[in-house]
Amino acid sequence: MEDVVRKSMRIVTYLDDRHRPGPGAIIGDDVVDLHSGNGPASVLDLITMPDWEQRVAKLCIDGPRCPLDSVTLTAPIPHPPTFFAIGLNAKDHRREVNLRWLLREPRLIRLGAGYLLAHPRPKIPYFFTKATSAIVGPVDPIVLPPNATKVDWEGELVAVVGTTLFEASAEEAGAGIAGYTITNDVSIRDMQFDNPTATNLAKSYPSHGPLGPAIVPATELDLESCELRTYLNGELRQRGRIGDLILSPAEIVSKLSTFVRLQPGDHIACGTFAGIGWAAGRMLRAGDRIRVEVDGIGHIDNPVISYPGTRR
Secondary structure: HHHHHHHHHHEEEEOOOOOOOOEEEEEOEEEEEOOOOOOOOHHHHHHHOOHHHHHHHHHHHOOOOOEEEOOEEOOOOOOOOOOOEEOOOOOOHHHHHHHHHOOOHHHHHHHHHHHHHHHOOOOOOOEHHHHHEEEEEEOOOOEEEOOOOOEEEOEEEEEEOOOOOOOOOOOHHOOEEEEEEEEEEOEEEHHHHHOOOHHHHHHOOOOEEEEEEEEEEEHHHHOOOOEEEEEEEOOOEEEEHHHOOOOHHHHHHHOOOOOOEEEEOOEEOOOOOOOOOHHOOOOOOOOOOOEEEEOOOOOEEEEEEEEEOOOO
């Protein structure tokens, strides 16, 4: 029975009838309360426990349940220690960032030329952080800033760190990933094009980091075969196989751990695929819906709204 539960395990944070967040596990059409009795107080507490998957499997056998459609899911870990990301980690996305793309924004040509002259062959991957205050839940609205007209989407897989990692090998990093979830790395291109060195600011606006719907244990997700897809108003915009990323999640975590000491709960977005809005000349507008799904995890599906007081 425990093995069956583990193979279908998806870990969530949900709000109870008093709007208090608590850890749960989705089993079929139900959410099992993992906090009852002597259970963990949060998903972050849970993933730091030794043999946490076995513990969840046992809790799911007799734990109290409620229908999934009767609860509200938040981000699985609403307040991770740090939200990291890597840019340009898919070959097809690199190809779409081409000269034709750059000609639409002449400032990028000047800035890009200067960067290439100063750093012709950088050895450090394009890492950056998103403010954790950007995080919202899997169905919460994405808010368009009042002074931005170029707000873009980037569907990505997220690795969730389960243990402290520093100078970890790829093998150690892979073993240190507790599980995976989904994000949309919403990006304000107006700001990014004005100053590409401020990537973290361009990606940290409140609501621009939807996460969820669940964390799937790393041991239960086939990274080689699972696929990510992004839909804008039901139209497929991005499609890519996680196994085709330039750096695998374990390699990303390993390289990042050479610069910072990663902590349990840290989130690391693993890079987006071709099909972003800027390359197609179509940005997010109020009234849109943007959905990102990954096989084996589920999907996030966020409406896009104007900033309160604006009519865009």
